[in-house]
Amino acid sequence: MYSIGDLSRRTGVKAPTIRYYEQMGLLEAPQRSEGNQRRFAKAELERLAFIRHARDLGLTINSIRQLIDLSGHADRPCADADRIAKEQLASVRDRIAKLQKLEEELERIATCCTGETIGDCYVIRALSNHSLCGHEH
Amino acid sequence: MYSIGDLSRRTGVKAPTIRYYEQMGLLEAPQRSEGNQRRFAKAELERLAFIRHARDLGLTINSIRQLIDLSGHADRPCADADRIAKEQLASVRDRIAKLQKLEEELERIATCCTGETIGDCYVIRALSNHSLCGHEH
DNA sequence: CTAATTGCTCTAGTGACTAGAGGTTCAAGA
DNA sequence: TCTTGAACCTCTAGTCACTAGAGCAATTAG
Known part of the structure; x- marks a missing residue:
């Protein structure tokens, strides 16, 4: 049996976050000590690792809840599990594409400034004047 | 003079968001009609375009406030403006790198599932078992 | 003049936590 | 056995950048 602090150290998930996951229904309410402190079994540790892994992959709490429900029905x-993973992949790719456009533009803005004062600073001018942009956005 | 709706149509920023920017101190409190409705001058339209552009580039409200303050001192x-742009660029690059790692792993997870039921679904197994990951994260 | 549209303020909700207050329980050393 | 300090409990509120809705007032077109 692990206390919440044990679980936190073993998984790298902070104690308030573990309580939050319980509240959100990702972790089942664990057993309690006589003094009302949480006592987790190994199964909960494994589920928490699952949750953490899925969160690191960018899945939402809702998606994770769905996956947990699914995993109970072997x-x-x-x-459905495939669909969730594929949707997540599509959304990650989408975000990458958008960020790469930003990168391009920020690079241009941040490296082209040769002015010395705000008055002729390229950063400020580029932000004020959309037509200085390389492409529409 | 533009009403908030005019401004919204011209910039693509929703009216509640415009009020929010005013509340956050990015837009100065505009003139008002006799009936207390906002009436914006052209300068406000331009500033809103500046704000929108900076937001599209991922700058926070705080960074934008700083840039606006700076732009008043030609x-x-x-x-400082350079620094803000460069920091933003670094953060965008960082996010791209992290997302690309996720992409890799999700791709493996989402395309490798050849099972038919949850019991042997690779998605679920990969999430449960960290050692199936291509690299640590 | 009336009806439809647009505007106003204020409050609360989103997601995934994080921080803090104020109190209780636990484990280890004296 | 007692005490002390760390860890734990619940509850509320704050973060960011909006978004939604209630309930009312002003504007505009016909």
């Missing part, structure tokens, strides 16, 4: 088709 | 050195 006999069902896994199309 | 005689000062522009090192």
